Amino acid sequence: MMWLLVFLVCVLIWAGGTYWYLFIKPGAFSVESVRPPGPMELDQRKRDKVLKQGFTKEKIPKDLDAIIIGSGIGGMTAAATMAKSGKKVLVLEQHDVAGGCCHTFTEKGFEFDVGLHYFGQLHENAMLKVAFDQITEGQMEFVELxxxxxxxxxxxxxxxxxxxxxxxxxxxxxxxxxxxxxxxxxxxxxxxxxxxxxxxxxxxxxxxxxxxxxxxxxxxxxxxxxxxxxxxxxxxxxxxxxxxxxxxxxxxxxxxxxxxxxxxxxxxxxxxxxxxxxxxxGAYYPKGGASEIPFHITKVIEKYGGRVLVRAPVSRILVDKKEAAYGVTVRKGDEHVEVRAPVIISNCGIFNTFQKLLPPEIQVKPEIQSRLDMLxxxxxxxxxxxxxxxxxxxxxxxxxxxxxxxxxxxxxxxxxxxxxxxxxxxxxxxxxxxxxxxxxxxxxxxxxxxxxxxxxxxxxxxxxxxxxxxxxxxxxxxxxxxxxxxxxxxxxxxxxxxxxxxxxxxxxxxxxxxxxxxxxxxxxxxAIYSADHNLGRYYSEAMARNRCDTPVKNLYLSGQDMFSCGIAGALHGGLLCAATILSYRVYIDLMLLKKQLKWKKAKETARLAKEKKQ
The missing domain is CATH 3.90.660 (Polyamine Oxidase; Chain A, domain 2)
Known part of the structure; x- marks a missing residue:
């Protein structure tokens, strides 16, 4: 009888914990955070104030929770998800404009996209559309081609x-x-x-x-x-x-x-x-060009106390004697500025991260080399x-x-x-x-x-x-x-x-x-598509081992190397990274939001049909 009672108590605790985790625990995403798109910002000077904020010591937020190396869509997605979860984040970009492969450049009056040529899965209530709406709070508009x-x-x-x-x-x-x-x-x-x-x-x-x-x-x-x-x-x-x-x-x-x-x-x-x-x-293109993506994600990150700073090349990931990452050094002219945070996310690719940014004595460790050998x-x-x-x-x-x-x-x-x-x-x-x-x-x-x-x-x-x-x-x-x-x-x-x-x-x-x-x-x-997409990378065991956490404590990977190439692949790499760090139900939240939006749409359709009959 006693064992039965213990078993029932355990089941109740498990059921209650699961219910709390899925439906009560605060999450990063919500229907309420999405608002109608505002007017497009056409003033380039105002856009540059968002996309070209140069790195200085004074601009570093205090009490950082995470540093993200690289402002590509994978890093920005991880940063925005963490920011909306209450974390103070800093994104560091080595180029003079944020966005990675999502940035555009203008020369002689001509604007060019660099890595985003078009993408799909943006029809109403598609998972990728729901994710984009969350990390930009509904401000991105897409043109169906x-x-x-x-x-x-x-x-x-x-x-x-x-x-x-x-x-x-x-x-x-x-x-x-x-x-x-x-x-x-x-x-x-x-x-x-x-x-x-x-x-x-x-x-x-x-x-x-x-x-x-x-x-x-x-x-x-x-x-x-x-x-x-x-x-x-x-x-x-x-x-x-x-x-x-x-x-x-x-x-x-x-x-x-x-x-x-x-x-x-x-x-x-x-x-x-x-x-x-x-x-x-359907195939889609961002209304206003690819740079709209980093422009609106940066605003979301700033809304929650974070920053996206450019001309901030990271020269080294700092690792302590216990082999845990605790910060980075940023090259500013002849000076190397040390920036600390309990979590470091690298969105600059596994090879750059492990072979160039980690200290030499960490690079040669067998567990690091075995991860590199997988790709x-x-x-x-x-x-x-x-x-x-x-x-x-x-x-x-x-x-x-x-x-x-x-x-x-x-x-x-x-x-x-x-x-x-x-x-x-x-x-x-x-x-x-x-x-x-x-x-x-x-x-x-x-x-x-x-x-x-x-x-x-x-x-x-x-x-x-x-x-x-x-x-x-x-x-x-x-x-x-x-x-x-x-x-x-x-x-x-x-x-x-x-x-x-x-x-x-x-x-x-x-x-x-x-x-x-x-x-x-x-x-x-x-390689703009990052690590090679050869068959060996997609063997089941390789997929299980190639994950966002790394052999270096507090160091995580994001972006294309975590799943697949392209904007969608990199974005999912960012979501996987945020989910790993936060121990948070990122994808469950997105699926629940998708269901909620679908029900909302069905109710609205039924209401309009009823009014039409009357």
Whole structure:
């Protein structure tokens, strides 16, 4: 009888504790914190006061709870979530403007996005939309792009084949079936994979949040695999899955056209499926440009007593004798300013954090090296920014993003290109993304009348540019300039084949090499997508071990390295980091908010229907 009583008391305590944790314990997020968007701030001086606050000792908030290294979306998300939880945070950015890959720059009257070209999952009450509304308190507005958001162009010798990718709950699949009528079954199977990955990918986040010993037990025992096929999909090569589905090389290209430096044979089928599914309910662009994201998140951080300071390069993470992080040093001219806090979050990538910022005696520790051995550096990016004195209509440009390929054999052409010598590479680029940010944002016509901008992205080897890594930015010499312009000229000529009016209206052009990315964005070896997204990274055990906490007590990681590349991947890396530090139900709160908003919408719809009948 006594044991039964003890058991019942334990059950009641557990149930009460769970109820308190889920429904009573104060959280960071709430419906009430979201308010209607205010008028867009067009005064650049006022925007600079938010985005370009230079670091000084006097601006450091007192009694800091956390320091965040890097103002990319991962760091800003972690910072805003912690700030809304009552923590006083300081974000330190080495560049002269906040935002990381979300920042924009303006030259000669032309505005360019750096790393944000478009993203999805922002339809009403989508998880990403709910998260954005919380970290910006509802101030971000997004423009939904045309349904035809992507074009895939395969230039196989003299033959050119164009495929359109449409957004839409049913339209995306139906449109592909029209273009590939002999592969209907393959498309249906791939869309089943997309649905499974979208619904069950949260389980890969959960293995990063539950105790590591429990996650490894569930994976190694086979329980995790028995419960969900997501663990098998994450470990499946995209090429293997594509070959199983179809022998049509063009369709295989469609299943894997989002390039991030890893050929399909070495990448996870799950990641490629997630990327396409990401746009199933629409593609979006920030109204006012990508810099709106750091602009509004900074305001939220400041609202709760925090700061975002730029021109604040962190030179070292401070670690005490007990191997616990307790602060950072910031380089200010010839001085190194020490800033202390009980929690340090690094959003500058695992390689920069472990190999450059930690003290040498900590870097060599086996537990640090084993974490590094789980990942490898990502492929570098090359970007070309072009400005035109002409309108969208005069240039015949579109908001659709154009993905250009020289072949339908992604594995073959990537292996061949990345295996080329430094001198062969510039004239043999096999793929590029062509996008017009000015055509995506309707406010561009107001903010930059009569002007249009184009961004081109491709992947390159860092080693091709490495000989100039120790030279100063903008003073790298004629050899460097001429070499990078060989890449730039090839990319621009390729773009002009598809948009002939570009050439005569070109008035500004700048090429960003891996060295540029390293200088301005702090990317390790110029990789804007951070660590390599190879298949080994997405093995279940690797996912469980690659988590936000680190072998150094009080030091945490955020951003793309914690889950996947892109704005959405980095944002989730920030949420995972905040959840780990706060021991807080971040995702449960977001799901409950999503349900609450859905019920609210249903009630409103029912009320309007009732009024209409009356």
């Amino acid at each position: 045309k349904q035809h958001f992507d074009s895939i162009v395969i230039e196989d010798g003299e033959k050119q084949r164009d495929y359109t990718i449409l957004s839409g709950k049913t339209e995306m699949e139906r449109n592909l079936k029209k273009q590939f009528p002999d592969d209907v079954k393959a498309i249906e199977e791939f869309f089943k994979i997309m649905k499974i990955t979208a619904r069950q990918v949260a389980l890969l986040g959960i293995v990063k949040l539950i105790p590591q010993w429990l996650a490894l037990f569930l994976i190694k025992s086979g329980i995790a695999d028995f419960c969900s096929s997501i663990f098998r999909l994450s470990e499946s090569s995209a090429t293997d899955v594509n070959n199983r589905l179809t022998s049509n090389k063009d369709l295989q290209m469609v299943f894997s056209y989002y390039f991030y430096g890893v050929p399909p044979k070495d990448s996870s089928c799950m990641i490629n499926a997630l990327m396409l599914h990401h746009f199933k309910r 490898r550096p990502g492929k570098a990016s090359f970007l070309l920014f072009s400005g035109f004195d002409a309108t969208e209509e005069e240039l015949d440009i579109v908001s659709t993003s154009i993905w250009l390929f020289k072949s339908n054999d992604m594995d073959g052409m990537m292996d061949e290109f990345f295996g080329m010598s430094k001198d062969e590479a510039p004239e043999n680029i096999p793929m590029m993304l062509l996008t017009f940010p000015s055509a995506k944002d309707p406010t561009s016509k107001i903010r930059h009348p009569g002007k249009s901008s184009m961004t081109i992205l491709t992947m390159v080897n860092y080693e091709w540019f490495e000989e100039w890594k120790d030279s100063r930015v903008r003073k790298r010499g004629d050899d460097y300039f001429n070499y990078k312009m060989r890449f730039a000229n090839h990319l621009f000529d390729w773009a002009c084949k598809h948009f002939p009016k570009l050439r005569e209206k070109l008035v500004y052009q700048e090429a960003a090499t891996p060295l540029t990315n390293t200088h301005y964005l702090g990317c390790n070896q110029g």
